[in-house]
Amino acid sequence: MNAQPATTDRDAIRAAIDRLLAGTPLRSSGSLTIVALADEANVKRHLLTHRHTDLKDEFYARVRACGHVPDNERKLRDDLHKATERIKELIAEINKIQGENHAFARIVNVLELENHQLRTEIGSTGHLVALPGAHER
Template sequence: MKTEPTAERDAIKAAASRLLTGSPLRSSGALTVVALAEEAGVKRHVLTHRHTDLKDLFYAQVRARGQVPDSERRLRQELETTKCRLAEANERLKTLRDDNNMLARIMNVLASENAQFRDQLRSVSTAVVRPIG
């Protein structure tokens, strides 16, 4: 038995109205596509693939009331968390680059000193060492 598209659309519109007024019958009442589909008694893909205009209308009505859909709220929170993590990673990268530059300078100084010590050793090593005794 296949549901008529008009009946689906009517069910989705009624469900949207109930969610927007805060009187859900079958769902958690969240302002999401998942809750809208649950409230309308249809599968989520029906909203995201077949009745995208109703899904978009629902989100537009949510925004018009000054509310942010839960999905958008979660994405915004995830974005903020990601921005913080990126800033921390960039700061760590800067520290590592600074450390790397310092270590490169130290290696250059040590290499130069090593060359000087080898030159001194070569000039001293021409002396003959004789065992005592």
């Protein structure tokens, strides 16, 4: 008695696979997902994910063989592409900031040197003497 419903479920799943791949769904959204397959076969999803795993695997294999990319995989690929592009943007921004930091460090070093020279000049003469070219700034 238990073999009859399983056979009926398997037949319904196989027929649903054929309809989804042909693009002629009767009961589902037509998307190439396990949820849509379960809806199309009019069976509970856990039957596909726990009892008829061979049919689930067959479904995914046939989807890939037809060149179809499941919606969830397409979304993941899009997300990966966006994340990769964002990483490239952030790396470029980091490189720009690092370049600016190096320039600021050089400016600080020059200012420290000038400050040291001015303090040395004040210390040796007791008063400040204008640096050459300072009046042109």
